Amino acid sequence: MARYVAGRLAGLVVLLLLVCVFTYLIFFKLSPDPALMICGKTCTPDRVAQIRASLGLDKPFLTQLGDYLSGLVVGRDYGSGPNLVRCPAPCLGYSFQSSQSVTQMIVDRLPVSATVAVGAAVLWLIIGIAAGLLSAVKEGSWWDRTAMGLALGGASIPNYVLALTLQYVLVVKLQILPFPSAVPFSEDPLLWFQSYLMPWLVLATGYACLYARLTRANVIDTLAQNFMRTARSKGLSPALTMRRHALRPALTPIVTIFGMDFAALLGGALITETVFGLNGIGKMAADSIAKNDQPVIMAVTLLAAFFVMAGNVVVDLLYTGLDPRVRVS
Amino acid sequence: MSELLVVEDLTVTFPTSRGPVDVVKDVSFAVGRNETVGIVGESGSGKSMTSLAVMGLLPPGATTRGSIRLDGAELLGRPDREMRRVRGEQASMIFQDPLSSLNPYYTVGLQIEEMYRAHRRCSRKEARAVVVEALTQVGIPEPERRAGYYPHQFSGGQRQRVMIAMALVCSPALLIADEPTTALDVTVQAQILGLLAGLQRETGTGMVFVTHDLAVISSIATRVLVMCRGEQVEYGDAEQVFAAPRHDYTRMLLESIPRIDDEVVL
Numbered sequence: 001m002a003r004y005v006a007g008r009l010a011g012l013v014v015l016l017l018l019v020c021v022f023t024y025l026i027f028f029k030l031s032p033d034p035a036l037m038i039c040g041k042t043c044t045p046d047r048v049a050q051i052r053a054s055l056g057l058d059k060p061f062l063t064q065l066g067d068y069l070s071g072l073v074v075g076r077d078y079g080s081g082p083n084l085v086r087c088p089a090p091c092l093g094y095s096f097q098s099s100q101s102v103t104q105m106i107v108d109r110l111p112v113s114a115t116v117a118v119g120a121a122v123l124w125l126i127i128g129i130a131a132g133l134l135s136a137v138k139e140g141s142w143w144d145r146t147a148m149g150l151a152l153g154g155a156s157i158p159n160y161v162l163a164l165t166l167q168y169v170l171v172v173k174l175q176i177l178p179f180p181s182a183v184p185f186s187e188d189p190l191l192w193f194q195s196y197l198m199p200w201l202v203l204a205t206g207y208a209c210l211y212a213r214l215t216r217a218n219v220i221d222t223l224a225q226n227f228m229r230t231a232r233s234k235g236l237s238p239a240l241t242m243r244r245h246a247l248r249p250a251l252t253p254i255v256t257i258f259g260m261d262f263a264a265l266l267g268g269a270l271i272t273e274t275v276f277g278l279n280g281i282g283k284m285a286a287d288s289i290a291k292n293d294q295p296v297i298m299a300v301t302l303l304a305a306f307f308v309m310a311g312n313v314v315v316d317l318l319y320t321g322l323d324p325r326v327r328v329s
Numbered sequence: 330m331s332e333l334l335v336v337e338d339l340t341v342t343f344p345t346s347r348g349p350v351d352v353v354k355d356v357s358f359a360v361g362r363n364e365t366v367g368i369v370g371e372s373g374s375g376k377s378m379t380s381l382a383v384m385g386l387l388p389p390g391a392t393t394r395g396s397i398r399l400d401g402a403e404l405l406g407r408p409d410r411e412m413r414r415v416r417g418e419q420a421s422m423i424f425q426d427p428l429s430s431l432n433p434y435y436t437v438g439l440q441i442e443e444m445y446r447a448h449r450r451c452s453r454k455e456a457r458a459v460v461v462e463a464l465t466q467v468g469i470p471e472p473e474r475r476a477g478y479y480p481h482q483f484s485g486g487q488r489q490r491v492m493i494a495m496a497l498v499c500s501p502a503l504l505i506a507d508e509p510t511t512a513l514d515v516t517v518q519a520q521i522l523g524l525l526a527g528l529q530r531e532t533g534t535g536m537v538f539v540t541h542d543l544a545v546i547s548s549i550a551t552r553v554l555v556m557c558r559g560e561q562v563e564y565g566d567a568e569q570v571f572a573a574p575r576h577d578y579t580r581m582l583l584e585s586i587p588r589i590d591d592e593v594v595l
Contacts, residue, residue, distance in 0.1 A: 249432070249434055
């Protein structure tokens with residue numbers, strides 16, 4: 001087991017390294033020269049060269065990449081002499097736009113994205129699985145057809161449409177909710193909850209619809225299994241038959257999909273965060289792309305890749321505990 | 330011989346888009362205590378539906394007519410609540426494919442234990458002891474340890490042994506075996522048949538043995554019911570039926586058994 005985990009973690013590091021190289025290649029080699037952008041309108045060639053030197057852009061590509069990677073692991077120094085700036089590990093560089101430490105930006109914004117992801121996940125798991133279960137048990141009923149019809153529709157609504165509609169109806173027209181604001185939970189729990197409610201609902205809708213359909217399909221499939229007939233032939237109560245024999249086989253595959261979906265969300269909900277003005281990783285990604293803020297783009301890409309890969313490893317490890325047929329040897 | 334199970338004029342009807350279809354039509358047979366009755370027929374002949382009807386496990390929508398009496402008590406028309414007490418306690422069933430018939434997520438020990446505890450008031454510890462005893466009875470080596478194994482950790486023959494141990498854990502009066510050896514290879518098949526016959530001698534359980542394999546039936550059944558397209562074409566003493574089949578269908582089934590002296594065309 002320990003060897004398996006070590007192997008998976010090593011694989012994760014190698015993959016991250018590859019992502020790093022490719023992202024670096026794309027953003028630093030194929031994008032417009034950031035020095036020109038920083039320099040602005042009143043620019044001289046000398047000034048550009050100076051900026052390029054201070055950013056390390058005058059060095060060969062491999063040296064730049066090496067500096068970036070070693071910055072991640074041990075930290076790095078920018079500039080020289082009196083202008084020397086020490087960027088401690090894990091150093092992701094400084095934003096071209098705000099000159100802030102990218103690492104610090106992530107530390108500040110990650111809790112927002114995590115809050116969005118956790119709240120939405122709780123909602124969509126409860127609603128999606130409950131609706132799917134009910135549909136499966138009452139297959140073909142009025143409830144089943146209505147719920148599955150709604151689920152198909154709900155899964156098809158783009159997040160920005162839902163987000164803008166919700167905001168217009170709940171905040172502007174009905175004035176049930178205040179305008180979302182970035183208030184911490186400790187300051188005003190009610191306003192905090194109200195601010196996050198819409199992002200949660202928007203994100204949860206699409207996932208809940210998918211999970212409802214998935215749960216329904218899995219449960220129906222499980223109910224038709226031979227071992228369900230065995231369970232009934234043993235004289236077990238319907239409740240025990242359902243709870244023990246149907247639910248675990250039916251819901252285990254959902255763990256996999258949930259792990260992946262949740263991990264991807266931790267890397268930022270770009271559209272939802274942008275629409276509701278939440279300062280999370282998603283909005284940071286959107287802003288950095290709009291302004292070609294390369295260190296930030298690089299960081300959010302790496303972060304998202306890390307979450308997806310780590311999610312994968314966690315799900316695989318969980319699975320060995322959930323499905324006895326999957327055991328690490 | 331007092332009859333344990335009496336089935337009279339059993340008809341099972343399924344609703345279909347082209348109207349109701351009788352998958353079992355006017356079938357009558359009886360099983361005595363300590364007796365094995367074979368039901369033979371091709372797939373689709375209604376033999377499995379007949380055994381599921383006895384267990385009250387027909388798919389939803391199916392309707393039944395006639396009479397099924399176990400120990401003199403009518404089973405047809407009983408609510409599911411009452412049938413639950415019959416299932417496992419008075420009559421239990423083993424199926425064709427033991428791998429898919431056991432839940433892959435739970436140890437075989439738990440799957441046997443939950444059945445015992447559904448019918449007997451006892452602590453988990455007592456149930457565990459019963460499980461180990463049941464596994465010993467069906468010839469599973471190291472039963473204490475193997476009770477903690479999952480179904481996929483057993484061989485095909487051992488899985489069917491586990492199913493048998495489970496079916497017999499509450500000492501039912503009737504055991505219905507629906508093609509219990511079909512999924513197994515020939516040597517294992519013989520071992521399982523031997524095990525069933527031995528357990529039956531010990532416990533006096535009446536057995537319904539459903540199969541399409543006449544050779545198997547002739548070795549263990551005293552009476553045999555031949556079914557074709559849901560209808561009973563022949564019923565009687567096994568030796569008589571095999572020695573002097575009265576119906577063309579039975580003759581055809583008998584002739585379909587390959588013989589070692591048959592000419593083989595390759």
